[in-house]
Amino acid sequence: MSDGTLYDKVWEKHKVTELPNGQDQLFIGLHLVHEVTSPQAFGMLRERDLNVAYPDRTFATTDHIAPTEADKRKRPLEDEKSEEMLGALEKNTSENGITFFDFDSGKQGITHVVAPELGLSQPGMTVACGDSHTATHGAFGSIGVGIGTSQIRDVLATGCIAADKQKVRRIEIEGSLGDGVYAKDVIMKIIQELGVDGGVGHVYEYGGPAIEELGMEGRLAICNMSIEGGARAGYINPDETTYEYLRGREYVPEGEAFDELVEYWESIKSDDDAEYDDVVTINVDDIDPLVTWGINPGQVIEVSEPIPAPSDLPTQTEQEAAEQALDHMELSPGESMLGYDVDVAFLGTCTNGRVSDFEVAADIIEGQQVPDDVWALAVPGSETVRKECEARGIDQTFIEAGWEWRRAGCSMCLAMNDDKLEAGEVCASSSNRNFIGRQGDKDGKTVLMSPAMVAAAAVEGEVTDARRFLDDGPSDVVAADDVEEVAD
């Protein structure tokens, strides 16, 4: 008989008991903490005079409020609220014996970038963090869940959460990605097909040839945006790519211990005959780079497709959302996103702030100049990413092309620091959310896309198909001039 999916197996291994209310008590193997969602939870522990149950399984970093300009990282931080949050995290971690990757550690960065690159996130684990993008860690074949304040308190105090088991949808990605099409495009395609609520009540298991071909950084980008598709978590079964990535990382055991772990990791993979609640197949052979045209990540098209008319959308909710989106973005149905003016290019975040993202973008911007009226901002996802890019000279390519090369943090992904989109500005962004006001002013506009597309938009000052910049890209790429109706 089949043991089932990775989700079933990992869940069962971590289930402590069934609670009287029907939920399961789930043990959490890795608890990640950042400055925004943790202070209140630590406060709750203090009120009850409780200690942190598993400080060795708990790791903290500062990301959301982190200033990205080197000289603004001096303490106390200029912004009072940010200083308060950072101070609280310092106090809470040092009082409880929790490792904190602070600015001086050289390892600070976005939680979901730092934990994977240090080898903290491993297959078969349960990972929790007070942050919706904890799904990212599922790229290793773990269950990564975002949790709220009371659950953060519970994990701190007991190492466990009360949780409901979800259904599992297998998303089979067939085919092979063309040049200039990336993991980000795959997840945007999935959300286009299944919608922003499509995953509610589910976790997504991504698999199939196109997923197997991806490196870990691409897999992380896909799992990262599971939440944008409404899923509670997303994961990919571990394989050689996973093990090779993990080998030698700081928190990964070596030698025989590593081999034993691989054996365990192999055992928690979904069985070939595992039963899923649902299977969806998407072929990516012919997909073009995707961009959003609206104000949620499901309002997305392949870059040369026309923007849909609200009346063509299936539900009233989608129709109303589309009306609001077109109004906000100042776009009309039938128009193309090609040629849409861009003021800011933002490259970074827990979706696309890793070395390979900067590498891909550097290939496009090399020898090009950002126009005077475009502000191009490159923000490594972690200090480790930054230093590796600098060691390889990638930062110089950005700087020479007119980009600002910054220190690590969430930055303009949600503008909790100084990096803000202003009213009326359009941002070509490698992030994961395009909600109104997300990147700063409520009158700013966000267009989500892959790092390559952000780089190309920075060069042109408008949305363009990045494959035009590839030596070996396809020959039939549509340029803005070829499109009859081009947005302003």
Ligand SMILES: CC(C)[C@H](C(=O)O)[C@@H](O)C(=O)O
């Ligand atoms: C601040 C934090 C709680 C939030 C999240 O949960 O995701 C943020 O990271 C985001 O991306 O919106």
Ligand code: SF4
């Ligand atoms: S980079 Fe963006 S999505 Fe990721 S944790 Fe930070 S704010 Fe959230």
